[in-house]
Amino acid sequence: MQISLGYSCICGNAGMGLSVQLTAVIFILMLVSTYQPIEGAGHDPLLVVDDYEDDGIRLKCFSERLFSQVQMLWTDSRGNNITGTPLTTGTSTANVSSSIVLKPGSGNSVSCKIIDKLLKTSTESSVVIADVFFPTTSPWLAAFVVILLLSVFLVIAAFYKLRVNNKATTRALNAQKEIQQDIDDLNHQLDELQKNFQKEIDDAMEKIDKARIELEFWKARSNAVNITLDQKYKHPSLCINEEKNRVKSSIQEENALKMMVAATEGFSENEHYWEVEVGDQSEWELGVFSQGKYILTDEEDVRNCKQCSVVAVFLDQKRKKLSFYDAEEKTSIGSIFYNLSGKLYPFFSPGSDGKWLGVRPVKTLNLLPSL
Helix, strand or coil: CCCCCCCCCCCCCCCCCCCCCCCCCCCCCCCCCCCCCCCCCECCCEEEEEECCCCCCEEEEEEEECCCEEEEEEEEECCEEEECHHHHHHHHEEEEEEHHHHHCCCEEEEEEEEEEECCEEEEEEECCCCCCCCCCCCHHHHHHHHHHHHHHHHHHHHHHHHHHHHHHHHHHHHHHHHHHHHHHHHHHHHHHHHHHHHHHHHHHHHHHHHHHHHHHHHHHHHHEEECEEEEEEEECCEEECCCCCCCCEEECHHHHHHEEEECCCCCCCCCCEEEEECCCCCCCCCCCCCCEEEEECCCCCCCHHHCCCCCEEEEEECCCEEEEEEECCEEEEEEEECCCCCCCEEEEECCCCCCCCCECCCCCCCCCCCC
């Protein structure tokens, strides 16, 4: 590079017309050259913070030396050696490097020394890292993580419990429906069984009642007596046959009802039974009387008596009861309790239709028939 510097000065006066010119030129040459490394040359080791690792900081130390035999040592603030990574070298240049992981609390000052075995020289670089630059775990962070994990676990457990409860509730509802259906089926079956059982009971009671009435009938029939009609004690409008066992009305008037004929036989004690053929007559009366008072079949307690063709009359003087039976069906028609005293005489009233009403002879048996 060349630099020129010029200075000019012109001086004169009016009388002389003198001019002086001074020119100075200074040449300065500057030589500029570029740096070329030579064998054995290099620079001090360079310490670089590489990265965070294992709760510490990884430091890397490297240097460049040409064709040199070097050794790299790590030392702490007390001069103790620290084991670093194995020394690595380049190919075209003697790039050497090694690294260590500096932990918090292990002494924050560390040195990297490079020893050149060939030149018998060494260079060293040191660094001090404050604790604030080390990654630390806050105790609150640990507690937060524990609480967070516990909360997540509780949420998962609650969700699982809710799902299990929902499944259990669904199963319980299904089981309840099945149980209710089974209960309904059992109730229906029970109702059917009760109906069938009640029907069987009713049928059995009906049979028992029928058997009881039939037994009473046969027991009453065992007290059968012969009855004859008394010509002296009859209404003048009534006709009696020669056998004195049949009677009818000779006039057909509405007031013919209550025209009676008495039996020759009278009873003051024990039990007595007789049968009367009424046929298809619509109006007739049967009963007993004593001293002008009588009891007959038109009392309220005797029902459907006139629907029978043969009516059996049973007089129980011990119980003061007069009972009526359908002699053909051996069923009860009804019964009447009376309050009469003295000897009781059977009476017969054929009605006003002019049809015969007769006493049917009864054959008594020594033994009751099997039921």
